[in-house]
Amino acid sequence: xxxxGNDIRILQVLQSNGRLSFRQIAEKVKVSVPTVSSKxxxxxxxxxIRGYRANLDTERLGEMSAVVTIKARPSDLSAVAQxxxxxxxxxQMFFLSSGRLMLICTFTSTHLINDFAVRLGxxxxxxxxxxxxxxxxxxxxxxxxxxxxxxxxxxxQQCGRQMRDHPLKVREGTEEIYLCSPACMNVYTGAPxxx
Numbered sequence: 001x002x003x004x005g006n007d008i009r010i011l012q013v014l015q016s017n018g019r020l021s022f023r024q025i026a027e028k029v030k031v032s033v034p035t036v037s038s039k040x041x042x043x044x045x046x047x048x049i050r051g052y053r054a055n056l057d058t059e060r061l062g063e064m065s066a067v068v069t070i071k072a073r074p075s076d077l078s079a080v081a082q083x084x085x086x087x088x089x090x091x092q093m094f095f096l097s098s099g100r101l102m103l104i105c106t107f108t109s110t111h112l113i114n115d116f117a118v119r120l121g122x123x124x125x126x127x128x129x130x131x132x133x134x135x136x137x138x139x140x141x142x143x144x145x146x147x148x149x150x151x152x153x154x155x156x157q158q159c160g161r162q163m164r165d166h167p168l169k170v171r172e173g174t175e176e177i178y179l180c181s182p183a184c185m186n187v188y189t190g191a192p193x194x195x
Contacts, residue, residue, distance in 0.1 A: 001152045010039055011146045018052040048152045065134040068103040076125035156180035158188045
């Protein structure tokens with residue numbers, strides 16, 4: 001689903017400072033406060049905005065980070081990921097096209113890195129892993145790049161298929177439901193299919 005220029009500008013403003021009020025955002029984007037409120041609500045519903053949080057400095061908090069790469073059989077990768085999801089030191093998890101997992105982990109003490117390595121060694125599906133301590137940060141930005149022409153990719157709320165184009169919409173109260181096709185629309189609304 002394509003975003004318009006105001007959506008893009010609102011996302012850019014929020015990405016640089018998520019603490020601004022709707023009034024402050026409206027002044028920067030040059031639109032009305034109700035427009036900002038409506039667009040932000042819509043972007044949140046679509047999942048383009050996942051939340052708002054403080055950008056904390058790991059090193060200034062006395063913590064250390066490590067990049068962990070894990071190799072497992074492709075059929076075991078999801079099971080390995082599932083076992084690591086609840087581990088407090090795992091801050092980010094990425095499935096790579098190489099059939100590996102990459103984790104960004106943060107530790108409050110050096111000995112906790114060894115403890116984590118022991119936990120990895122206890123997961124039988126892991127073929128090998130590599131832990132590299134982060135010794136400096138050259139650049140650290142949000143992964144989202146907010147540029148003109150940006151599209152929101154979202155799942156059909158009936159079948160789950162990822163949609164990039166113009167979805168069909170159904171309004172339920174104040175909420176918009178996005179569907180990928182007339183067939184999903186019929187199933188969702190309970191309308192008979194036109195065979």
